[in-house]
Amino acid sequence: MTTGQHDPNTEGPTPNGEDLPALLLRLLAETGREQKELATQTGINYSRLNSWLTRTRGTSRIKMDDLRLLADALRGWGADVTPRQMVEASGRPVPGPAVEERERKLLDIYRSLPVQGQRALIQHAELLRGTMGSGK
Known part of the structure; x- marks a missing residue:
């Protein structure tokens, strides 16, 4: 190797x-x-x-x-x-991606979608927020 x-x-x-x-x-x-x-x-x-x-x-x-x-x-x-x-x-826990990286990835996905897909993504995110709590 x-x-x-x-x-x-x-x-x-x-x-x-x-x-x-x-x-x-x-x-x-x-x-x-x-x-x-x-x-x-x-x-x-x-x-x-x-x-x-x-x-x-x-x-x-x-x-x-x-x-x-x-x-x-x-x-x-x-x-x-x-x-x-x-x-x-x-033996240490491996850190996951930073919040900024996750946000950037989500924004990249959002921007790559057509308007109809962007709306669907927003609706899905709002549903997730409602079922998972606000995350705060």
Whole structure:
């Protein structure tokens, strides 16, 4: 899985049963890199990174920015990994799309419809609001 052709926007699942230390160690081996290189590349303290890899420190509280830095560095070396896989492997809940993204998507759909479809979408949304509450 060491291809530079990976689309970082395509978020695939973490291999079954692979926690963050296992994922990182596998990707380091695949890219021929070492822990110290990864620490230097990401700016993450080597002893902290090493404690994650040796499982002497838990990974569920790693900052999201650090997980993204790890994924970016490994991808830069040709690894097939996404930030989402890093988050999943760390045992943290994967964040869903932001409110703005959902609103943009809905607006894009609305704008792509003919007037009759726009009216139907509004009617459907009003029905949903009535059955699901105001959401506030």
